[in-house]
Amino acid sequence: DAGITQSPRHKVTETGTPVTLRCHQTENHRYMYWYRQDPGHGLRLIHYSYGVKDTDKGEVSDGYSVSRSKTEDFLLTLESATSSQTSVYFCAIKSAGHYEQYFGPGTRLTVT
């Protein structure tokens, strides 16, 4: 257990509304990541962070923004949700000097 929680675990929202997903870790890991999982695509990187206030874009960042104001929290925001953002979102962490990532339980987001 890497001490990662995600909230909410499930959310249904309407097109055009803002949505924020939270990833919280308890073990002071340096690196944090947001992925989305869609059938046939595996997981794709949205954004990542390599330290407080240090973030960068991943493969599928359009329509998403992130913030990391403290080590333990990494927030993913959909400024104006669209149906194409219906997906399962996973947060992951990695420690400096280590190779592997550990994943949270996921958030299932449905945009109607």
Place this chain on the structure above:
Amino acid sequence: AQSVTQLGSHVSVSEGALVLLRCNYSSSVPPYLFWYVQYPNQGLQLLLKYTTGATLVKGINGFEAEFKKSETSFHLTKPSAHMSDAAEYFCAVSLANAGGTSYGKLTFGQGTILTVHP
């Protein structure tokens, strides 16, 4: 840029049979390679990893994988399938650090769903 291809989106085996899940990667630099397993409605769990050294790596639940640079492959095997192995399996690659700029970002294959029949 790196990419990962998993051959076969669905694999079906009988209980007790050999499990072979195929993964090929492309990378311009030596990669780090991973296999993850996902049970229904759960997150991903690390099965095993290859970073450097011995090319045959052993993981949890009796799985192992062999890094073959000449074939750019990292296939996952288990000698005898168990019903509890039914899940979706993902192969992933990240680039070895080049001046610390890779940040450990993972590129995933599209996943292989393993079904185990009694």
